[in-house]
Amino acid sequence: MSPREGMTRRNEAMGPRVTLANVAERAGVSPTAASLILNGRANTRLSDDARQRVLAAAEALNYRPNLMARGLRMEKSATIGFVSDLIATTRYAGPMVRGALRAAREQNHTLFVTETEGDLQEQDRAIEALLDRQVDALILATVTGRIVLPERRLPVPLVVLNGSAGPGEYLSILPDEEGGGKEAAGHLIGLGHRRVHLLGTSDPQHWTVPVRRRIESLLTEFSNADVEVVQISLERPVWDFEAGLDTATRAVTLHSPVSAVVALNDTLAAGAYEGFRQAGLAIPEDVSIVSFDDDDIVSFLRPQLTTVALPFETLGRRAVEMALNAGSVPSGELRERMVLQLRQSTRPARST
Known part of the structure; x- marks a missing residue:
């Protein structure tokens, strides 16, 4: 058949x-x-x-x-529009969408998901198309941290997911990067490390709001504890395995000794593992590493990586809840806690 x-x-x-x-x-x-x-x-x-x-x-x-007819009568469609810049090409987007889908289903709503590939004209078209379908609310999600708000006032609530809408009428939900920075720095400080290499910084002009908060929080916490920070910047603006390998190699060859490292994401940390291995340094016996994301893609690392988790699924869920209850939620930012996942890649500093 x-x-x-x-x-x-x-x-x-x-x-x-x-x-x-x-x-x-x-x-x-x-x-x-x-x-x-x-x-x-x-x-x-x-x-x-x-x-x-x-x-x-x-x-x-x-x-x-007939939900469409009921929606016309009640001026509600039981649908939510979800517009993202890079869903298909970024693995981080999956948990955000999954959390939003589950929350929408629990609220008897359907989620319409669309991707713009970062094209602002396509974003405008997607928003207008969803409004034409009488969605009850919109979620504008970013995986890059960069957000451009609609120029006109929208007739439905809008929630910015994983980015900041700034001051104004719109709601934002994003990770508490400042708190995450405190978690990572505080862990190494508590282990007695007095010198830390920070892998993955770049020109501050290129920092998104979340990245800026993460880095500035780390630097502030280490400064307050009189910990020396050696910044190893990217030679190309990508947080990937090769950048982690390069920054770790340069840290060893140009800025020894290396005993404690913060990598700005888990993929950088994976590259750093290889860079330190090639230099004959063991983790955590010689070098302690803390990172950010809690990404399943580096779960193969041994010893397992201590990292500060990004709560992407929770963010997606909270975005839907905020969108459907926008009238009772004050405008502004809501920050979701980032929790340190303590594993085997760190140890107390060696006494000198």
């Missing part, structure tokens, strides 16, 4: 859509009475017997309400 034949048979088995009028006829009530009962309207003066007949008829006929 071909796929086309299978679809035809499935459609035939499903039959025509059951309407409210069908339910009313089977229950022996008017369509208006059936609508009131199925929509849970109170104080209708309809008998309990009528209510039971309508509910039984709806179940027997497998009645599904």
Whole structure:
């Protein structure tokens, strides 16, 4: 049987859509009475017997309400638009979308997901297309940390996910990078390290809001504890394995001794593992490493990596909750805690 034949048979088995009028006829009530009962309207003066007949008829006929028509009547569509810059090409986006999908489903909403590939014209088109479909709210998500808000005032609530909307009418939900920086720095300070190499910095003009908060928090915490920080900047603006290998190699060859390292993400840390291995240094016996993300892609590292987790799934969930309750949430930023995942890549500083 071909796929086309299978679809035809499935459609035939499903039959025509059951309407409210069908339910009313089977229950022996008017369509208006059936609508009131199925929509849970109170104080209708309809008998309990009528209510039971309508509910039984709806179940027997497998009645599904026409959500589009109901949305037009109630000015609600039970849908949310999710516009992201780079969903398909960035693995971090998956947990954000998953959290948003689960939260929407729990709230009996459908999530419409679209990607712009960072094209601002495409972002505008996506937002207008979703508004044409009468979505109840919009989520504008970024995996790069860079956000450009719509120029016009929107008729529905808008929540910025994983980026800052700045001061104004819109809500933002993003990781608490300042708190994450304190967690990472505090861990190495508590282990007695007095000199730390920071891998992955770059020209501050290129920092997004989250990156700026992460780096500045680290530098502030180490400065307050009188810890020397050696910054090993990127030679190309990508936090990947090769950059981690390069920065670790330069740290050893140009800025020894190296005893404690903060890598600005887990992929950099993976490259640093290899760089230190090639230099004959063991982790954590010779070098302690702390990183950021808690990315499954580096779960193969041994010893396992101590890292500050980015709560992407929780962020997606919270964005939906904020979007559907925008009237009761003050505008501004909500920051989600980043938790240190303590594993085997750090140890107390050697006494001198």
